[in-house]
Amino acid sequence: MSDSKTGTALPEPPSPPDSVSVSAATLTHRRTRALLAIALVVLLVAVAVAAWWGVIVRWRATTSDAYVGADIAQISALTAGMSIVPLGGVWVDANFKETEFSALRVGQPVTLTADAFGSAVVYRGKVAGVAPATGSTLSLLPAQNATGNWIKVVQRVPARIWLEPGPLATYPLQVGLSMNVTVDLHDQSGPRLGLLPQAAQPARTIIYDDAARDADARVAAVIAANAGR
Numbered sequence: 001m002s003d004s005k006t007g008t009a010l011p012e013p014p015s016p017p018d019s020v021s022v023s024a025a026t027l028t029h030r031r032t033r034a035l036l037a038i039a040l041v042v043l044l045v046a047v048a049v050a051a052w053w054g055v056i057v058r059w060r061a062t063t064s065d066a067y068v069g070a071d072i073a074q075i076s077a078l079t080a081g082m083s084i085v086p087l088g089g090v091w092v093d094a095n096f097k098e099t100e101f102s103a104l105r106v107g108q109p110v111t112l113t114a115d116a117f118g119s120a121v122v123y124r125g126k127v128a129g130v131a132p133a134t135g136s137t138l139s140l141l142p143a144q145n146a147t148g149n150w151i152k153v154v155q156r157v158p159a160r161i162w163l164e165p166g167p168l169a170t171y172p173l174q175v176g177l178s179m180n181v182t183v184d185l186h187d188q189s190g191p192r193l194g195l196l197p198q199a200a201q202p203a204r205t206i207i208y209d210d211a212a213r214d215a216d217a218r219v220a221a222v223i224a225a226n227a228g229r
Contacts, residue, residue, distance in 0.1 A: 061100045061183040068092055068114075068177045087172045091128065091163060094181040095156035104130055105190035108183050110161050114171075115178045121171050127183060128162035128196040159183075162196050 068090050092112060096104065104127060112123040134155040161181060163173075173179075 061096055061104060061185055062181065063094050063096050063100070064178070064180045068173045068175050068179060087174070088165060088168060090168070090173050090175065092125070092161040092179050092181065094159050094161055094179070096159055098134070098155045098157060101130065101157050101159065103185040103188065104159060104183060105185075105188055105192065106130065106194050106196055107190035108185060108187050110184070111182050112161065112163070113180045114173060115180070116173075117171055121167065123163055123167050123171075123173075123179075125161045125163040126196055127190070128160040130193055131158040131160075132193060133157075 106127050106129060108127045110125045110127060112125065113119050114121065114123070134157055136155060
């Protein structure tokens with residue numbers, strides 16, 4: 001390049017830096033770091049889920065198909081005129097799926113919540129016993145299918161839960177209420193079948209004692225009247 005007036009040569013201006021190449025390299029570097037960060041987060045989440053499943057979920061059996069039960073005494077000649085329900089001795093019958101109860105043992109600790117009180121009130125107890133048959137088999141009319149169009153249905157096995165009496169004094173459970181049951185399966189030392197000693201104690205009522213005494217007296221009188229024949 002030369003000056004048109006003086007005819008002297010002028011120095012060439014310096015060439016600008018390759019900003020496009022620098023920007024592309026920086027963008028690629030940032031993109032790589034972002035992908036690595038995303039991959040690390042996904043890996044950490046996968047490890048956390050696996051640990052949660054292995055430590056917590058694997059050793060828990062949970063069902064919401066559970067209801068409060070008790071020994072109910074009905075006093076009436078033909079129809080139920082009065083029912084006596086001992087709310088201090090209620091239990092919970094939980095129906096676990098057949099794919100969930102393989103690790104269920106008598107004596108395992110249980111936490112329960114009632115739909116009536118929500119998750120703020122927690123009841124505690126133990127597995128008192130596991131039924132020797134499925135709920136459908138023990139029903140009044142067991143299901144039968146002899147037509148050949150059999151569809152497999154997941155069966156449920158009833159388990160009775162003994163409740164600690166502490167919370168029942170403040171938050172009594174009425175018979176028939178729905179419960180959410182979670183069993184801690186870590187302790188495998190208990191038997192598969194059997195009864196917890198606390199639940200094996202029989203319940204007794206004296207409301208039929210007078211009627212029983214009258215019946216015994218009549219039976220004794222009949223036997224005495226016919227003993228010499």
